[in-house]
Amino acid sequence: MPEGHSVHRLAQQFSSVFVGETLAVSSPQGRFAAGAAQLDGGTLLSALAHGKQLFLRFDNGRVLRVHLGLYGAWTFGGDATFRGASSIGAPRRVGESEQPSEGGPTAYAGPPEPVGAVRVRFVSEHGWADLRGPTACEVITTADETTARAKLGPDPLQPRPDGSAFVAKVLSSITPVGIQLMNQAVIAGIGNIYRAEVLFLQGINPWRPGKQLREDEALGIWADTVRLMRDGVREGRIITTTVEARNGRPKRSAPNYVYKRTGEPCRRCGTTVLSAEMAARTVYWCPSCQPD
Template structure:
């Protein structure tokens, strides 16, 4: 599932390509046809993201709420417009480009009150200027759940996924099973600041890189990471391999149905 930086990149791209002018909206697949007809020819006011949710706001108090889920993708193309390929749930056509949405978990129209309800259910997003890290800490500090579980709870903190979760805990030597109530404020402030930085870099470059400059392959001489997701990381998908810092074998377990990676020496209980 895409992490929050991917949705913010899409929001920036869609705002640049489509906002401020009338947009042609259709549903070649047909599953969004009635809703698309309401939007077709109206002006997109803005595109924004909150966590893993993408929001396209149009004239007439209509916002398309998109959640890509595990399989959803947006693909942008320059004009001229071509015939749809595959099951295109929603097609946007602007002045110079068009974009096809395939396979989302959610694609629906909300009014402003419903958008507010959605955002009220989501935790603060490190990539949004309105985010409140104090609110996140209050929620974490009242919980007996592990910090690893809490970082993935989108009602507590929005946009962090499996990669950022594992990497930010490693970067701050925090054991993943530490109860939220035992996480100190100084540690939380460091985590939040790092998430803002790392996820912001993810928006800028389009991939997740978490390795500090002194541990980059160009400095250490090790081989660059070979993975379809790209990016240099410390522990994510490195189970059974030596830790880049101490050489201890990186461990893997499952927590609430998600894979969790950590170094037992760098992140001692």
């Protein structure tokens, strides 16, 4: 599932190439025809990411809320002025990857024929965007957006990230910290990769109850999450290891410390990395670096 940094990259891309543009909005597969009709011909005013949810605000007071889920992805294209990633969404391999685009051909004849089940298509004068496979895609009001965002925890990628609410929630609960980090009402944007890697970096066992964490440990989780997710926005993928930890090899050779490394030696101490099911998801940790 795309984690928060990918959704923030989406918001940046929409802001760059679609905000201020009058858009033709359609639903080539037909499942979103009624929603598309409410947006068609409108001007996109702004694009905002909160955790894993994207809110696209139009000038008629309508908002398109999108949650990509496990399979959702946006693809983009356009003329030579239309720059950015060609696709952002569900990773096709470990980590996140978005293919950069340097802009399309000068002679732009409009968007291509839809390929696959395109839920929503945006078309502007200079480019297009197709959405496929989202978990949620709905037109809501600005009041609905406010209500939806109020249910979410703090986003580490907000302009002035404040971890105080996150720390208070984590420390007040007996729920294991590994479960809390996946709860979007506690912290918005973390997925399975960031959870595993942040806890490893902080030396915290994912099964430790939140109430057993010290305040400085909870603050450390928040600080590392802010840092790593900002790196993800910049790089277009999740990379949590340092160059030293990767023995000087290129970044792509070893992006993570423990995520999906069950049975392999820990990159720091050599102990076998463990994994187990936690609340229907797989969690990874080093029993030596992250003791009980």
